[in-house]
Amino acid sequence: MAISNGGQYEKLTLPESVEKWVNDVWRGIDAKLSCVAPRVRGKIPYSAKDGVFDDKSAWPLVWTNGFWPGMMWLMYAATGKKLYADCALEAQSATEKALKHYEYLSHDVGFLFDITNCAHYRLTGDEHSKQIALLAANTLAGRFKLAGNYIRSWDGKWKEYETNGISIIDCMMNLPLLYRASEITNDRRYRDIAKAHADTAMQYHVRADGSVNHIIEFDDEGEYLRSLPGQGYGIMENAWSRGQAWGIYGFILSYIHTKEQRYLDTAKRIAHYFVANLYDECIPVSDFRAPDKPVLYDTSAAAIAACGLIEIARAVPKLEKKMYLTWAIKILKELTNRFASLEDNKDNILEGGCEMYDSMVQLPLIYADFYYVEAFSKLMGFDILMW
Ligand code: GLY
Numbered sequence: 050m051a052i053s054n055g056g057q058y059e060k061l062t063l064p065e066s067v068e069k070w071v072n073d074v075w076r077g078i079d080a081k082l083s084c085v086a087p088r089v090r091g092k093i094p095y096s097a098k099d100g101v102f103d104d105k106s107a108w109p110l111v112w113t114n115g116f117w118p119g120m121m122w123l124m125y126a127a128t129g130k131k132l133y134a135d136c137a138l139e140a141q142s143a144t145e146k147a148l149k150h151y152e153y154l155s156h157d158v159g160f161l162f163d164i165t166n167c168a169h170y171r172l173t174g175d176e177h178s179k180q181i182a183l184l185a186a187n188t189l190a191g192r193f194k195l196a197g198n199y200i201r202s203w204d205g206k207w208k209e210y211e212t213n214g215i216s217i218i219d220c221m222m223n224l225p226l227l228y229r230a231s232e233i234t235n236d237r238r239y240r241d242i243a244k245a246h247a248d249t250a251m252q253y254h255v256r257a258d259g260s261v262n263h264i265i266e267f268d269d270e271g272e273y274l275r276s277l278p279g280q281g282y283g284i285m286e287n288a289w290s291r292g293q294a295w296g297i298y299g300f301i302l303s304y305i306h307t308k309e310q311r312y313l314d315t316a317k318r319i320a321h322y323f324v325a326n327l328y329d330e331c332i333p334v335s336d337f338r339a340p341d342k343p344v345l346y347d348t349s350a351a352a353i354a355a356c357g358l359i360e361i362a363r364a365v366p367k368l369e370k371k372m373y374l375t376w377a378i379k380i381l382k383e384l385t386n387r388f389a390s391l392e393d394n395k396d397n398i399l400e401g402g403c404e405m406y407d408s409m410v411q412l413p414l415i416y417a418d419f420y421y422v423e424a425f426s427k428l429m430g431f432d433i434l435m436w
Contacts, residue, residue: 055126059363060430061370067378071428074381077391078422082124084393086136093117093140096402097413100395106140110147112157116419118144119164119435123423126172127431141165145181148188156192156202158185159223164419164435167229171433179233186230186239189223193242197271199249200242207264210277214267217279218254218292220246221299225436228306240307247303251315255296259322260337263292280405282339289406290333290350293323298357302436304364313364320361323354324376331383335403346411348388348401352420355380359427381424389421398422 063071093114094102105111121137124130144161147153162185166178192201200220203212227243230236253265253273263279281289300316303309326337333354335345355377362373388401399421402414426432 055128055426055431055433058427058430058432058434061359061362061374061428063374063378063428070382071425074385074391075425075429078398078425079124079128081391081393081398082120082422083130083132085396086121086124086132089117089396090136090139093143094396094415096415097395097397100390100397102396102415106143108147108150109153110144110150110161112155112160113414113416114144114147115141115161115163115165116415119168120415120419120422122164122168122172123419123426123433123435126168126433127426127429137165137169141169141178148181148184151188152204154188155204156189156200156217156220156223158188159220159226161185163223163226163229167226168433168435170233171229182226183230183233186226189226190230190239190242193246194267194271196269197249197267197273198245199267200246202264210266214269214274215264215277216246216250216254216267217264218250218261218299219263219295221250221303222295222436224299225302225306228303243303244307244309247300247312251300251311255315255319259318259320260288261292261296261319263287263289280407282336282406284338286338287406288322288326288337290323290326290335290337290347291353291403293319293337294333294350294353294357297323297354298360298436301357301360301364305360305434313361316357316361317365320354320358320373320376324358327376327380331379332387332401335406339406343409345403345406345409346388346401347403348384348399349403349414349417349420351380351384352399352417352424355384355424356420356427359424377424378428381421381428384421 092104093106095105118137118140125133167182169178199216202217224243227239231240262276264277266274281287296319304312335347358373358377362370397413399417402417
């Protein structure tokens with residue numbers, strides 16, 4: 050296996066005290082994951098109970114099954130430790146089998162195969178992983194609907210709704226697999242599809258005030274019909290914080306891959322709405338437009354948004370960087386102080402995730418851990434841009 054090549058992206062200049070703190074947290078993350086990784090072997094975690102990861106490696110596939118191996122690749126890229134690569138390979142090979150079960154593959158093939166096989170190929174040149182990544186990219190591209198210019202998110206029914214004409218904001222995070230496929234094959238089809246979807250999302254998912262509709266629906270001719278409440282509080286005008294976070298990180302990633310200014314502007318607009326809703330707490334509630342009680346936090350939204358804010362800080366001119374970086378650091382400090390455990394007696398890092406507002410449950414989520422670790426790898430300058 051080739052040597053890892055983390056550190057390809059700009060390391061942001063941090064205030065001295067923050068630099069020291071980031072270093073300390075990073076050392077804690079690496080120490081913890083070095084102990085946790087061997088005992089997770091054979092499992093693909095989604096959540097944890099009493100500090101012990103569960104296992105979602107059995108069929109059917111879960112959209113989150115890329116995050117554990119993805120986190121292992123991220124740690125391998127940053128440290129070069131073979132343990133992390135071995136754990137990544139084992140967990141991703143369990144997920145690869147899913148590509149044979151075509152009928153269960155939604156747009157989440159991006160989440161599943163970008164930070165796993167595609168990252169593996171980028172890090173080591175592995176041909177098998179390249180083929181898996183391209184197969185996944187073709188599956189995603191095949192979901193594009195010409196009538197409406199969007200990628201269909203799901204199949205079957207979601208709650209009482211048919212999903213034939215549905216796009217969800219989360220798909221912005223699946224687009225980087227298409228950008229990578231164009232890079233790998235030198236074929237612009239994938240990139241064109243990604244941009245067409247991003248433009249539709251910009252028009253219909255993002256509202257004028259910077260808040261985001263989670264789910265939108267088109268009719269068979271591609272005409273916009275309506276938005277649906279999705280995973281946020283049960284009103285059409287809700288503002289599900291993880292949806293806002295997918296929007297921030299997703300649009301800045303489209304900017305990074307295309308350099309189209311409108312995607313940067315959109316990421317900034319959503320970010321402004323997001324941070325304006327954090328108040329003193331710095332941790333988002335599950336929906337910014339839910340009643341004050343009960344208080345349901347979502348640490349996954351916090352960690353995803355922190356990654357997006359760091360990327361915006363990298364992308365904007367020098368005098369604009371401070372605001373985005375300051376907010377990313379505020380969020381990460383609050384996550385670390387109130388919700389994180391870097392002790393190795395617990396498998397998960399973060400508590401306080403929320404799958405959807407209606408669940409009324411706070412729990413550890415593997416994707417909250419992934420984005421928390423990713424945000425610190427960016428601040429350390431170890432990043433390969435996993436997406
Ligand atoms: N992509 C599904 C979720 O964010 O819950």
